[in-house]
Amino acid sequence: MRLPRLREANLWRSVRRLVFSLVTIGVLLAGIGSQPLAAAATSLDLVATAYGPSLADNYPYPPVDFFGHALRSGDIAVDPKVIPLGSVLRITGYTSPYLPSGGMTGVACDEGDAIQGNRIDIFINASDSAVSSFGMQNVTATLVGRDLAQC
Numbered sequence: 480m481r482l483p484r485l486r487e488a489n490l491w492r493s494v495r496r497l498v499f500s501l502v503t504i505g506v507l508l509a510g511i512g513s514q515p516l517a518a519a520a521t522s523l524d525l526v527a528t529a530y531g532p533s534l535a536d537n538y539p540y541p542p543v544d545f546f547g548h549a550l551r552s553g554d555i556a557v558d559p560k561v562i563p564l565g566s567v568l569r570i571t572g573y574t575s576p577y578l579p580s581g582g583m584t585g586v587a588c589d590e591g592d593a594i595q596g597n598r599i600d601i602f603i604n605a606s607d608s609a610v611s612s613f614g615m616q617n618v619t620a621t622l623v624g625r626d627l628a629q630c
Contacts, residue, residue: 522621523561525597527573529613530556531605542602544588546630553578556589556600562620564588565627570601572618577603577610584623588630 532542532550542550545564555568562568564587571582578601585601594600599620603610 522619523597525599525618525620527570527599527601527613527616527618529575529577529603529610530591530600531603531607531610533607533610535607536610544630545590546588548588548630550589550602550604552602552604553583553585554589554602555585555587556591556594556602557587558595558598559587559590561597562587562599562622563625564590565625565630567623567626567629568599569621569623570599570618571621573601573613573616575603575613577605577613586626586629 530536536542544550544554555570557564557566566587567584568587569582569584583601587599589600589602591600599618601613603613
């Protein structure tokens with residue numbers, strides 16, 4: 480049985496509103512219990528590692544960020560429960576000939592299974608040995624802003 484056109488249009492409008500409401504509630508509930516960098520503080524002491532373009536560093540994916548864009552030097556993988564995706568961060572305290580001396584500004588455009596809690600992974604577009612030489616370092620991340628458009 481086919482509904483009259485007007486009733487069918489109203490039904491679909493109601494369904495769209497319901498779905499939108501459920502999605503909005505889900506987004507709000509997802510943030511409950513987490514204390515992202517923006518809410519907790521403007522700076523965090525973190526442990527940083529590096530990753531590169533190799534298959535081993537990105538398996539099973541090619542070198543792309545969470546949004547599917549090609550990784551760029553300075554992209555940062557984060558735990559989104561601690562640092563929201565799209566956060567612009569000033570990273571200081573590392574030592575690496577493959578990153579700017581004195582600190583760098585990067586964008587949290589990626590996440591990974593191993594990046595949990597107060598950890599970040601900085602993308603360096605270099606050889607495996609160059610990336611491995613970074614090791615694990617204590618760094619400070621300062622929230623500069625938020626800009627998902629940079630991802």
